[in-house]
Amino acid sequence: MSDIRINISNKTYVLAHDTEQFHHAIADLDFTVHPQQFVCLVGPSGCGKTTLLNMIAGLDPHFEGQINIGQATQSPTIGYVFQNPRLLPWLTVRQNIEIVFDDKPPTSLIDNLLDNMQLFDAQHQYPERLSLGMQRRVSISRAFAINPDILLMDEPFVSLDAPTARQVRRLLYSLWQKRPHTVLFVTHDLREAIALADRLIFLSPSPMRIVSDIEVPIAREQRTDEGCVEAFREQLLQNHPKISELL
Ligand SMILES: Nc1ncnc2c1ncn2[C@@H]1O[C@H](COP(=O)(O)OP(=O)(O)OP(=O)(O)O)[C@@H](O)[C@H]1O
Numbered sequence: 001m002s003d004i005r006i007n008i009s010n011k012t013y014v015l016a017h018d019t020e021q022f023h024h025a026i027a028d029l030d031f032t033v034h035p036q037q038f039v040c041l042v043g044p045s046g047c048g049k050t051t052l053l054n055m056i057a058g059l060d061p062h063f064e065g066q067i068n069i070g071q072a073t074q075s076p077t078i079g080y081v082f083q084n085p086r087l088l089p090w091l092t093v094r095q096n097i098e099i100v101f102d103d104k105p106p107t108s109l110i111d112n113l114l115d116n117m118q119l120f121d122a123q124h125q126y127p128e129r130l131s132l133g134m135q136r137r138v139s140i141s142r143a144f145a146i147n148p149d150i151l152l153m154d155e156p157f158v159s160l161d162a163p164t165a166r167q168v169r170r171l172l173y174s175l176w177q178k179r180p181h182t183v184l185f186v187t188h189d190l191r192e193a194i195a196l197a198d199r200l201i202f203l204s205p206s207p208m209r210i211v212s213d214i215e216v217p218i219a220r221e222q223r224t225d226e227g228c229v230e231a232f233r234e235q236l237l238q239n240h241p242k243i244s245e246l247l
Pocket residue numbers: 013014015023025043044045046047048049050051052206
């Protein structure tokens with residue numbers, strides 16, 4: 001897998017054709033993500049983060065600019081964890097993960113994912129019986145199942161209570177360490193971003209641009225130390241006061 005280059009000069013939504021009303025969502029956004037880098041995108045509500053992920057996923061081709069992922073000859077595999085877990089209610093946990101395969105996947109692959117996400121005992125349950133935290137773990141497992149080159153995650157822990165979010169974050173992190181992929185992870189939570197990311201990209205209100213692009217210098221083994229994360233957060237807010245306006 002090579003670098004991902006994102007260079008978007010303009011993304012505009014047409015709000016009403018008859019009155020020529022537009023929303024200028026993204027302008028002059030240019031950055032490169034290196035293989036297996038974990039990047040958190042942080043920006044205010046409505047600034048265009050989901051729009052950007054949809055464009056990278058190929059779900060929205062209507063923009064000016066270029067997104068270059070991997071080799072031109074080989075299209076990359078992209079996993080997408082949406083804000084809403086989007087599980088199929090008539091399928092069990094296990095079937096909701098298996099559904100991303102054309103043929104039946106190896107039993108051990110699904111077993112390992114279920115095990116890693118602490119879902120093994122719930123594998124035959126249907127989504128309506130699952131807590132939101134469990135549903136989110138299923139959707140993360142489903143995205144990892146295809147062993148993606150790039151994993152797009154759109155606020156996957158939003159609306160979870162703090163202890164559940166911490167638990168799912170730890171599970172995600174340990175899964176990612178076993179199978180590192182390039183990750184673009186959207187969040188509003190600066191502590192969460194610092195605990196997970198190699199790099200933080202702060203984004204402006206629309207039209208969305210990069211405000212700051214900052215490496216996280218904390219060693220991986222120290223990321224579970226909340227004191228360490230908090231100290232870096234305070235330092236960041238002090239050195240880059242504009243960031244607090246974006247949270
Ligand atoms: N299909 C669409 N048609 C018109 N406007 C849209 C469409 N999709 C998104 N928008 C607008 O584009 C802007 C960016 O939306 P987007 O969902 O990408 O923001 P976001 O940063 O992901 O927000 P949040 O953090 O609240 O999820 C918003 O003003 C939104 O109303």
